Amino acid sequence: MQPRVDEHLVERLSSQDARSFVRLYHQYKHRVYAYCYRLLRHPQNAEDAAQEAFVKIHRSLDKLESVASMQAWIFSIARNEAYTILRRHRPTAELEEETENVWDEENPLEKVVQKERAEIIQYCLGLLKPSYRELLILREYEELSYAEISRITGATESAIKSGLFKARRAMGRKLELILKERNEL
Amino acid sequence: MKCDEYQEQLSAMIDNELADGEVEELFLHMGGCVACRAALRSQLELRSGLREDAPLLAPKELDEKVLSTVSRAGAQLDGRRVMGRAVWQRHVSMPWPLAAAIAGLFLIGGLAVTSVWSPFGKIPEPQVRVVYVTALPTVEVNGYFP
Numbered sequence: 001m002q003p004r005v006d007e008h009l010v011e012r013l014s015s016q017d018a019r020s021f022v023r024l025y026h027q028y029k030h031r032v033y034a035y036c037y038r039l040l041r042h043p044q045n046a047e048d049a050a051q052e053a054f055v056k057i058h059r060s061l062d063k064l065e066s067v068a069s070m071q072a073w074i075f076s077i078a079r080n081e082a083y084t085i086l087r088r089h090r091p092t093a094e095l096e097e098e099t100e101n102v103w104d105e106e107n108p109l110e111k112v113v114q115k116e117r118a119e120i121i122q123y124c125l126g127l128l129k130p131s132y133r134e135l136l137i138l139r140e141y142e143e144l145s146y147a148e149i150s151r152i153t154g155a156t157e158s159a160i161k162s163g164l165f166k167a168r169r170a171m172g173r174k175l176e177l178i179l180k181e182r183n184e185l
Numbered sequence: 186m187k188c189d190e191y192q193e194q195l196s197a198m199i200d201n202e203l204a205d206g207e208v209e210e211l212f213l214h215m216g217g218c219v220a221c222r223a224a225l226r227s228q229l230e231l232r233s234g235l236r237e238d239a240p241l242l243a244p245k246e247l248d249e250k251v252l253s254t255v256s257r258a259g260a261q262l263d264g265r266r267v268m269g270r271a272v273w274q275r276h277v278s279m280p281w282p283l284a285a286a287i288a289g290l291f292l293i294g295g296l297a298v299t300s301v302w303s304p305f306g307k308i309p310e311p312q313v314r315v316v317y318v319t320a321l322p323t324v325e326v327n328g329y330f331p
Contacts, residue, residue, distance in 0.1 A: 018255075018256075022252065025248075025255075030240070030243050033241060034242075034243075047247055055255060058258065059258065121238070145202070146197075162193060164200065165195075165197075168196050169196075169224075
């Protein structure tokens with residue numbers, strides 16, 4: 001999904017024009033909500049995170065520097081809100097942990113054997129640790145480049161490259177395992 | 186380079202993040218490596234599976250929550266901004282008929298006030314003094330009149 005850049009919108013936003021904010025909100029609301037939902041895996045939490053994100057975006061419109069940075073700026077604010085909610089439910093150390101183990105938790109396979117392939121993939125995505133999950137979300141759904149993901153997450157491009165590879169490899173293996181189990185049942 | 190490293194390159198390749206030379210090298214390797222070809226297939230299947238997911242739409246309630254919160258916050262902010270300014274720096278906007286009516290009222294009110302009250306106290310009535318001249322002064326002229 002490519003950003004629709006509107007230079008006039010950015011100019012008016014910087015001058016705290018209320019109607020411009022409404023335009024920005026409608027332009028980004030589905031993407032921000034979807035990003036929060038896929039990261040948090042919970043509709044109410046995603047709604048809360050998106051709401052807080054837009055309120056903060058409105059409050060700090062004067063900090064918006066340029067058209068080029070608008071998308072990354074919006075997603076980085078949404079990311080902060082989503083992580084604030086995640087931290088409320090999980091220990092901080094777990095989020096910061098950088099290990100080869102990319103799985104957040106193991107759930108019984110029986111829960112998913114009846115689901116379709118896409119649903120199984122979503123299920124697997126939900127099992128990933130948030131730091132890996134968000135890379136896949138930003139790359140596969142938002143179609144952002146490594147440079148843009150780097151601006152949002154603060155990670156280096158090589159860390160993003162490596163993280164995406166690990167997430168994909170783990171997802172591929174898990175998917176294969178689930179589908180194999182499913183066929184055996 | 187090991188297969189693990191090639192597969193990391195593969196992941197970057199499907200993201201269009203590899204230079205042409207790197208892509209060439211990768212394809213050369215994949216030509217002779219079954220595991221890496223399988224990895225490419227797996228990564229592409231995963232991508233298509235992820236993208237098959239129906240688009241997620243923000244719930245309608247979010248509109249109301251965000252826009253009403255922002256509207257309240259904006260009104261408070263505007264209020265603080267206006268109250269923080271000196272009177273002569275504040276901006277007031279209103280429809281022009283209302284502005285014209287207010288200006289008219291000010292004009293009429295001003296005229297009415299100045300007609301009954303003056304900041305310099307009561308304006309004195311003009312006084313007329315009648316002077317009766319009973320005698321004209323005598324003017325003596327000395328000189329030559331042809």
